[in-house]
Amino acid sequence: MAAKSEFDPQLIISHKFPESTYSYTERDAALYALGIGACSKDALDNKELKYVYHPDGQQSVEVLPTFAALFSMGLQSEIAKIPGLDFDPRLLLHGQQYIEMYKPLPSHGCLLNKATVAGLHDKGKAAVLEIEILSYEKESGVLLCMNRMAVYLRGAGGFSKSSQPYSFTKYSSNQTLAYKIPRSQPFAVFEDCTQSSQALLYRLSGDYNPLHSDPMVAEIAGFSRPILHGLCTLGFAVRAIIKSICRGEQKMIKNISGRFLLHVYPGETLITEMWIEDLRVVYQVKVKERNRAVLSGVVTLDRLSSSL
Numbered sequence: 001m002a003a004k005s006e007f008d009p010q011l012i013i014s015h016k017f018p019e020s021t022y023s024y025t026e027r028d029a030a031l032y033a034l035g036i037g038a039c040s041k042d043a044l045d046n047k048e049l050k051y052v053y054h055p056d057g058q059q060s061v062e063v064l065p066t067f068a069a070l071f072s073m074g075l076q077s078e079i080a081k082i083p084g085l086d087f088d089p090r091l092l093l094h095g096q097q098y099i100e101m102y103k104p105l106p107s108h109g110c111l112l113n114k115a116t117v118a119g120l121h122d123k124g125k126a127a128v129l130e131i132e133i134l135s136y137e138k139e140s141g142v143l144l145c146m147n148r149m150a151v152y153l154r155g156a157g158g159f160s161k162s163s164q165p166y167s168f169t170k171y172s173s174n175q176t177l178a179y180k181i182p183r184s185q186p187f188a189v190f191e192d193c194t195q196s197s198q199a200l201l202y203r204l205s206g207d208y209n210p211l212h213s214d215p216m217v218a219e220i221a222g223f224s225r226p227i228l229h230g231l232c233t234l235g236f237a238v239r240a241i242i243k244s245i246c247r248g249e250q251k252m253i254k255n256i257s258g259r260f261l262l263h264v265y266p267g268e269t270l271i272t273e274m275w276i277e278d279l280r281v282v283y284q285v286k287v288k289e290r291n292r293a294v295l296s297g298v299v300t301l302d303r304l305s306s307s308l
């Protein structure tokens with residue numbers, strides 16, 4: 001690994017990513033839905049079957065909003081190529097994710113992605129790098145969604161030259177996605193089991209980071225075994241909100257944000273607690289076996305279900 005002195009914040013924030021394309025089919029959307037646990041409790045669940053199957057005569061499967069987060073997965077290899085960014089990829093953790101939906105996702109498509117560096121922060125023991133990706137339907141040019149993700153690069157901090165810690169944010173409104181969880185009783189609670197093979201299934205949707213499949217890589221990264229993808233946990237949480245608050249209507253979801261607080265091991269039970277504040281659903285996911293919070297955030301809806 002190169003010496004830390006090669007870390008160059010100005011070079012990093014001025015980096016230009018090449019435009020990229022992302023194509024998907026109905027099969028990809030269905031495989032993703034299974035990867036985040038759809039229909040795992042009940043294969044005939046009439047609120048979730050639509051994500052993986054459509055009867056003859058119906059047009060196509062429906063797509064979960066968190067599928068949008070996959071559009072940016074190709075950037076994982078691009079991050080490693082950013083000049084001036086010196087880090088050990090085995091120590092990278094997904095820190096935060098923010099998604100804005102502008103249109104319901106079609107069941108298949110070809111997208112054009114435009115990515116920029118949105119932030120860089122020196123946390124001393126780590127660097128936090130934020131990337132923003134706008135995804136357009138390639139043919140029509142229509143903007144479908146925006147993803148902003150923060151990666152937590154353990155061991156890459158401490159690059160600030162002055163006494164002021166270095167912090168660059170292009171979009172100040174979203175720098176921290178850490179939320180205060182209400183003290184009141186949650187409006188709804190949803191429990192779901194992940195499978196011990198969950199990460200092996202989820203990775204087929206496009207995140208092949210060996211942290212989630214290779215015991216040796218997981219050990220180097222500081223875990224006793226491979227951990228679950230953060231976006232898989234986020235998918236479970238948003239499914240819980242769609243089932244408990246949106247009455248199965250995924251198109252009600254406008255924005256999704258979450259901060260990954262702690263790793264999840266495949267096979268653990270996820271408990272999603274939800275509070276409604278106007279059109280916002282504040283949520284927290286806990287791992288039942290360890291009674292620890294692993295994810296928290298807010299989902300914004302375009303309306304509330306009339307039956308609530």
Ligand SMILES: CCCCCCC[C@@H](O)CC(=O)SCCNC(=O)CCNC(=O)[C@H](O)C(C)(C)COP(=O)(O)OP(=O)(O)OC[C@H]1O[C@@H](n2cnc3c(N)ncnc32)[C@H](O)[C@@H]1OP(=O)(O)O
Pocket residue numbers: 072073075076079092093094095096123128131149150151152207209211227228229230231259260261262263264
């Ligand atoms: C472009 C394509 C990219 C795709 C990338 C995705 C690839 C995937 O394959 C990788 C994954 O899915 S990894 C699995 C999911 N993520 C995780 O499990 C991480 C869980 N979180 C943790 O372990 C800790 O919160 C941890 C370790 C993150 C932080 O804990 P601590 O070190 O104890 O931090 P702490 O002392 O509490 O805070 C230090 C400063 O960092 C900020 N911070 C904390 N958690 C953060 C987080 N999750 N995201 C962003 N920033 C975070 C704190 O605010 C603090 O900053 P400040 O001092 O300024 O307040």
